[in-house]
Amino acid sequence: MEGFLRVERLAKAFVAERPVFSDVSFSLDGGEFVCIIGHSGCGKTTILNVMAGLDTATSGHVFMDGREVIGPSLESGVVFQSHALMPWLSVRKNIAFAVESRWPDWKREQVDDAVKAVVELVGLTGAIDKLPSQLSGGMKQRVGIARAFAIQPKMLLLDEPFGALDALTRGTIQEELISIVRKTHQTVFMITHDVDEAILLADRILLMKNGGDTSDGYESGGIAEVVVNPLPKERNRSTLHHLAGYYELRNNIVDFLVSRAKH
Amino acid sequence: MNLAVFRSLEFRAGLVSVLIFVFVLAVWHALTLPTAVTSAPSTTVVSAEQAEYDKLMGKSATPVSGEAQKATGFPTLAQMGATMVKQLANPFYDNGPNDKGIAIQLGWSLLRVGLGFLIACIVAIPLGFLIGMSPLLRRAFDPFIQVLKPISPLAWMPLALYTIKDSSISGIFVIFICSVWPMLINTAFGVASVKREWLNVASTLEVTPLRKALKVILPAAAPTILTGMRISMGIAWLVIVAAEMLVGGTGIGYFVWNEWNNLSLTNVIFAILVIGVVGMLLDMMFARLQRWVTYVE
Numbered sequence: 001m002e003g004f005l006r007v008e009r010l011a012k013a014f015v016a017e018r019p020v021f022s023d024v025s026f027s028l029d030g031g032e033f034v035c036i037i038g039h040s041g042c043g044k045t046t047i048l049n050v051m052a053g054l055d056t057a058t059s060g061h062v063f064m065d066g067r068e069v070i071g072p073s074l075e076s077g078v079v080f081q082s083h084a085l086m087p088w089l090s091v092r093k094n095i096a097f098a099v100e101s102r103w104p105d106w107k108r109e110q111v112d113d114a115v116k117a118v119v120e121l122v123g124l125t126g127a128i129d130k131l132p133s134q135l136s137g138g139m140k141q142r143v144g145i146a147r148a149f150a151i152q153p154k155m156l157l158l159d160e161p162f163g164a165l166d167a168l169t170r171g172t173i174q175e176e177l178i179s180i181v182r183k184t185h186q187t188v189f190m191i192t193h194d195v196d197e198a199i200l201l202a203d204r205i206l207l208m209k210n211g212g213d214t215s216d217g218y219e220s221g222g223i224a225e226v227v228v229n230p231l232p233k234e235r236n237r238s239t240l241h242h243l244a245g246y247y248e249l250r251n252n253i254v255d256f257l258v259s260r261a262k263h
Numbered sequence: 264m265n266l267a268v269f270r271s272l273e274f275r276a277g278l279v280s281v282l283i284f285v286f287v288l289a290v291w292h293a294l295t296l297p298t299a300v301t302s303a304p305s306t307t308v309v310s311a312e313q314a315e316y317d318k319l320m321g322k323s324a325t326p327v328s329g330e331a332q333k334a335t336g337f338p339t340l341a342q343m344g345a346t347m348v349k350q351l352a353n354p355f356y357d358n359g360p361n362d363k364g365i366a367i368q369l370g371w372s373l374l375r376v377g378l379g380f381l382i383a384c385i386v387a388i389p390l391g392f393l394i395g396m397s398p399l400l401r402r403a404f405d406p407f408i409q410v411l412k413p414i415s416p417l418a419w420m421p422l423a424l425y426t427i428k429d430s431s432i433s434g435i436f437v438i439f440i441c442s443v444w445p446m447l448i449n450t451a452f453g454v455a456s457v458k459r460e461w462l463n464v465a466s467t468l469e470v471t472p473l474r475k476a477l478k479v480i481l482p483a484a485a486p487t488i489l490t491g492m493r494i495s496m497g498i499a500w501l502v503i504v505a506a507e508m509l510v511g512g513t514g515i516g517y518f519v520w521n522e523w524n525n526l527s528l529t530n531v532i533f534a535i536l537v538i539g540v541v542g543m544l545l546d547m548m549f550a551r552l553q554r555w556v557t558y559v560e
Contacts, residue, residue: 054463072466084460088482088558097478101468133559151468 004030004187005051005155010060011220012046019058020046020211021221028155031185035198037253038208039261042221044191045159051189052078052157065154074102076155077148081163083140085132085147091119092128095147102151118146121180138169145177149184156181158190162197171237174200178236195253200240204228207253209261225256288340295339338529346529361521363513365537371513373541375431375506376499379438383495387443388488391450392476395484401451408447416441416502420509430510437506442495449491453484485556493549500542515541 005028013019021043028034036044049055051062053072062069064076085094095115100106106114119128122142132140141161148156162170174197181188192198198205204226211221230245240246268274338346354366394401416437423433457480465475507516515538522530 052467054466072463072469074467074469076467078463078467080460080463082460084458084464086461086464086479086482087560088485088556098468101470101474131559 002029003027004032004065005189006063007047007051008061008063010047010050010057010062012043012050013058018211018218019220021208022059023220024060024222026206026223026226028187028189030187032203033181033188033190033201034204034206035190035192035202036206036208036223037192037195037198037257038221039210039257042208042210042261044208048078048157048159048189048191051155052076054078074151075153076157077151077153079141079144079148079156079158079161081160083132083144085140085143087132090129090131091124091135091143094132094143095119095150098147098150114150118150119143121149122146122176136169138165138173141165142173142176145173145180149180149186154187156186156188158188160191160193163193170194170197175237177201195250195257196240198253199229199231199246199249200235200237202229203233205253207256207261212262224260227252292340295337297339338532343529343532346527346533350530350533360512363518365515365518365534368513368515368518369537369541372503372507372515375434375514376438376496376503379435380442380496380499382435383439383442383446384492386439387446387491388450391447391488391491392454392480394447394451395454396480401455408444412444412448416498417505417509420506424510430512434503434506434510434514438499438503441502442499445494445498446488446491449494450484450488453487453491454480456487457483482556482558486553486558489549489553489556493546493553496545496549497542500538500545504538 006025007027008025009022010024011019011022013022020041024047026034036047038044046055046057050057051064051069053069053076069076086097089097092112092115095118096111099111099114103111116125116128119125122145124139124142124146127135127139132143135143141164144161145158148158162173165173178201180186188201190201192201206223207225207227209221209224211219213219227249230249231240231243235243350365354364356362356364357367390404394404419437419440420433423436424430427433427436461479461483462475465479470479503514504516504519507514508520511517511520515534519531519534519538522528522534
């Protein structure tokens with residue numbers, strides 16, 4: 001499905017003459033996995049929040065499935081950087097809260113079955129009745145992902161979900177995410193700081209530059225380049241760096257981040 | 264036999280507590296030892312009229328057990344013990360307005376505190392929710408809260424008596440007015456500081472406002488709200504004694520004042536201990552509730 005999600009001429013300005021980013025336009029096809037990379041403060045999270053309906057842009061529009069996004073909705077599942085689980089609810093109840101919100105007239109058994117299904121998907125069946133405080137960082141983030149999947153959203157928005165995890169855990173969850181996304185053909189938009197993560201997961205990578213002062217005056221940030229991932233779709237973490245074209249792609253992105261992303 | 268039990272901190276602390284208690288009792292005992300035979304009761308024969316007159320003047324020549332001593336000196340441990348046994352043996356007796364068992368008096372006080380506290384909850388928690396959620400209301404209410412909060416609850420008493428015209432209800436009102444502020448402030452603070460991310464989760468799930476309030480904000484703010492309730496209950500229990508002393512009629516505060524008028528220090532001390540123990544139990548109850556709603560992040 002082409003242009004399932006369209007972002008048109010988005011801009012956000014906290015100071016009128018100095019927008020953080022402006023003229024940000026891109027689109028996602030249904031089933032596509034798109035990552036956005038950029039330095040801190042370039043406005044990635046703002047873009048994601050506008051797409052989720054949690055924030056408003058100064059100008060520009062977001063359309064999902066032909067309808068404008070004007071507020072938060074069950075159409076998109078959001079995974080927050082800080083997992084955002086309710087610490088007073090067990091894993092089961094955290095996810096049940098989402099399921100009950102999506103399908104208010106479901107019976108208790110129906111809800112519980114749906115919860116069990118997504119918990120199994122992220123491999124946490126053994127921890128289903130634990131509280132978030134009893135889980136490791138990686139497990140908490142898995143629950144966050146399970147909760148986002150549980151409402152069967154049209155679109156998954158991930159705000160740097162693995163940023164706080166150690167490298168080993170991150171690798172495992174990345175692979176789990178790939179397998180789930182492939183199974184469900186989910187459309188995903190994800191923020192990351194990790195170049196390898198983007199190369200592993202994304203079909204396309206948006207490179208964002210920061211706004212800043214140049215010799216010609218202030219220049220706002222925005223999407224500087226769009227890189228289409230040329231690597232074969234069936235890639236995995238262990239063999240990723242042996243694939244032809246991997247280093248060119250990686251060097252290109254790293255060069256961008258080091259020399260071209262900031263003024 | 265496991266010796267570790269005796270080395271545990273709790274055991275040692277308990278031991279020290281017992282020692283302190285024994286020490287205090289010993290000091291008490293030492294200070295109230297009967298002084299060297301006070302001028303032995305005059306054996307001079309008095310006429311029946313004179314004896315009657317002396318009795319009326321409180322100078323009874325033949326003191327009846329400890330009754331007379333209570334007026335002359337601080338009660339001894341034995342007298343204290345006797346009073347406690349007497350009071351605890353029959354806590355529910357009711358011999359008219361000025362002579363009721365300790366349990367009946369306590370019951371009245373707890374009833375007033377309970378009612379005033381309940382009304383305060385009904386007012387403070389929803390209002391605190393509103394204030395916590397709306398920055399506008401927060402600012403609008405702030406001056407009133409700041410001015411009303413530091414007023415001693417007893418200062419309201421004359422106004423309450425005049426307008427309500429019922430001493431018992433005035434007592435309840437005073438409890439209400441002193442309980443309401445800590446609860447209101449804590450509820451508003453707890454609600455206002457619910458994490459943005461939990462609210463974001465609720466809004467992406469399109470949760471209705473009522474469900475959001477009950478399922479997200481209430482549990483998130485519950486520990487702070489409970490802290491406010493615990494503080495309120497502590498203040499309410501402090502205030503009820505003073506309020507009942509003023510208003511009179513029934514209650515543990517009235518009991519203390521009445522026994523002071525009777526010059527029965529043993530009863531006063533007994534009541535003081537009861538007030539302390541009941542206050543501690545109330546606080547423990549709220550501590551337990553607090554533990555129940557507290558969550559670890």
